[in-house]
Amino acid sequence: MRTSVVTVDKVTKIYGNGKEEKTTALNNLSFTVKAGEFVGIMGASGSGKTTLLNILSTLDTPTHGQVLIDGEDLSKIKGKKLSTFRGEKIGFIFQDFSLLDNLSAFDNISIPLALQGMDTDEIIQKVYDISSRLGIHQVLDKHPAQLSGGQKQRVASARALVTNPKIVLADEPTGALDSESAKGLLEMLASLNVHANVSILMVTHDPYSASYCDRILLIKDGKIFQEITKEDQSRQEFHEKLLTSIGQLDRRD
Numbered sequence: 001m002r003t004s005v006v007t008v009d010k011v012t013k014i015y016g017n018g019k020e021e022k023t024t025a026l027n028n029l030s031f032t033v034k035a036g037e038f039v040g041i042m043g044a045s046g047s048g049k050t051t052l053l054n055i056l057s058t059l060d061t062p063t064h065g066q067v068l069i070d071g072e073d074l075s076k077i078k079g080k081k082l083s084t085f086r087g088e089k090i091g092f093i094f095q096d097f098s099l100l101d102n103l104s105a106f107d108n109i110s111i112p113l114a115l116q117g118m119d120t121d122e123i124i125q126k127v128y129d130i131s132s133r134l135g136i137h138q139v140l141d142k143h144p145a146q147l148s149g150g151q152k153q154r155v156a157s158a159r160a161l162v163t164n165p166k167i168v169l170a171d172e173p174t175g176a177l178d179s180e181s182a183k184g185l186l187e188m189l190a191s192l193n194v195h196a197n198v199s200i201l202m203v204t205h206d207p208y209s210a211s212y213c214d215r216i217l218l219i220k221d222g223k224i225f226q227e228i229t230k231e232d233q234s235r236q237e238f239h240e241k242l243l244t245s246i247g248q249l250d251r252r253d
């Protein structure tokens with residue numbers, strides 16, 4: 001049986017203290033992500049997706065319940081150990097790329113390794129390896145302003161993957177890309193998922209992006225209300241199924 005890289009166990013998140021009105025953003029939510037799984041999270045605005053990502057990325061804590069990443073209970077790791085844990089185990093890809101404009105692509109990708117105190121030769125090797133896999137080794141000297149949207153997202157993905165994390169958390173990673181670049185990025189993520197056994201948890205509104213996942217969790221009012229699995233369907237068949245289930249029109253296939 002494949003091990004769980006992420007375990008979300010009966011997680012509830014309630015915003016608001018005594019005086020304010022309380023909002024239950026996550027309501028007794030439980031699921032796991034296994035090693036090498038590509039899981040999508042979908043749900044309407046306000047359903048709790050960002051709250052979930054913030055908790056998984058250790059930026060916020062649950063009101064009740066437990067989150068384990070690579071077998072470690074996040075509530076038991078504190079302070080500097082928590083930032084080290086986050087840096088080693090979790091990669092992040094955001095819609096707006098979150099690259100530092102005054103650094104080259106190379107320097108952007110090397111940030112998490114430099115933070116780990118890795119020596120320069122090893123950093124150079126790792127940055128070149130991941131950049132070659134993502135097809136951006138030719139643009140490593142350029143700054144973000146000199147890159148296309150697709151190249152920027154590949155640089156951001158390289159930064160997320162260069163530490164060889166257990167889990168990549170992606171928040172609408174194709175949101176700012178044209179459809180060709182989005183397709184390239186999704187194929188790259190799917191390929192890394194299969195060949196490098198990286199687990200991915202991706203929040204998306206887009207059924208086309210979701211069709212690259214193995215499994216989709218649909219969230220409503222902070223709970224999973226439906227789970228849709230790809231099983232042995234082709235990606236196109238899964239896309240059709242998602243369009244039917246979610247009822248949104250998308251004609252890229």
Ligand SMILES: Nc1ncnc2c1ncn2[C@@H]1O[C@H](COP(=O)(O)OP(=O)(O)OP(=O)(O)O)[C@@H](O)[C@H]1O
Pocket residue numbers: 015016023024025043044045046047048049050051052
């Ligand atoms: N810091 C906060 N304080 C109070 N309520 C909050 C806070 N952050 C989120 N909420 C509430 O929690 C619920 C879930 O919000 P969340 O941002 O997780 O939804 P979402 O699914 O990410 O939405 P979107 O797709 O619009 O980004 C919403 O009702 C929201 O208003």
